[in-house]
Amino acid sequence: MAEWLFDLGNTRLKCAPLEQGRVGEGFAVAHDGRALPDDWTHALPARIDSAVLASVAPAPLRASLLAALGGRCGRVSRVHTEPGFAGMRIAYAHPERLGVDRFLALLGAHARGPGPWLLVGVGTALTIDLLDRDGHHRGGRIAPSPALMRESLHRRAPHLPLQGGRHVAFADDTDDALASGCEGAACALVEASRRDAMQLVGASPTVLVHGGGAAAVLAGIEGALAAPTLVLEGMARWARGQ
Known part of the structure; x- marks a missing residue:
């Protein structure tokens, strides 16, 4: 079939x-x-x-x-977001307010084994979610992705390029400065979230990064793991449970 x-x-x-x-x-x-x-x-x-x-x-x-x-x-x-599934429970009191992609990423991480997991989705938005070792979603954060930051700057200042540049500590040209600032802002938020997660759950979470813009975050976060099929893994787990 x-x-x-x-x-x-x-x-x-x-x-x-x-x-x-x-x-x-x-x-x-x-x-x-x-x-x-x-x-x-x-x-x-x-x-x-x-x-x-x-x-x-x-x-x-x-x-x-x-x-x-x-x-x-x-x-x-x-698939629609549910309060819980297969031992994983979300933090949102109103499940419909949690994007189904985030719900499925949480479900996919939970299916991989005990956490804690820090899930980082890099698409139009940058989403960060914490799943503890008991399968409880402890909440998350949402910010513009590096690509959306570049697009926003370009709309307001068309002379600033949409793409290009490389991440360096201190850039000496505009392309590198844009890449360093936008990618660096995303990575800094992930690092801050990892520190906050450690304080909250008492252990350093494994960082799983997925989404079309994952490469820039993976390069900037030590120990982060690429999880390109994480949402699909959650869908597979959902399908098995039906």
Whole structure:
């Protein structure tokens, strides 16, 4: 039976097969926030028995994805944030206010084993969440990602480039200064969160970094681990529990 996972974010759609309850080798599709590329379904099998969808994207984009799946998929289950699942409990009193991507990242980390875990998502936003060794979400933080910082600066000051530069301690040109400032701000928040987490739970958490902009944070945080499929891992755990 062909089962697939679909994680629709603000800039990318991540797709992967569910193979014996685990995330198989998948692919990612970039989009502009309004529509998916016309040929994105070419990498999918001709027939999918069931699909699991998580989305933080605008409703029209989600509708276009569902329409594309409708012609080849027998059943689509959509994930929503829940107060708890499989021994993991979130901190939010109102679950609908926690993004489903963060919920699934927490679930994916919990499925990896006992924490504490510090989960860092680097997409449009920079999200940081703490999961203790008992599977209790202790809360999180949200800030602009380095890419969004650059975009914001560019909108207000178009002469400042959107991309380029390298992270250095003190830059001697504008490109490097922008990279150093925006990436450094993100890494500083992660480091501060790791220190605060240690005080809160009494142990240094393992830092898992995921999302399209993960590379810059991974380079700046000692001991951080790349977890590119973390949200999909959470989806796989959710699917197994249904």
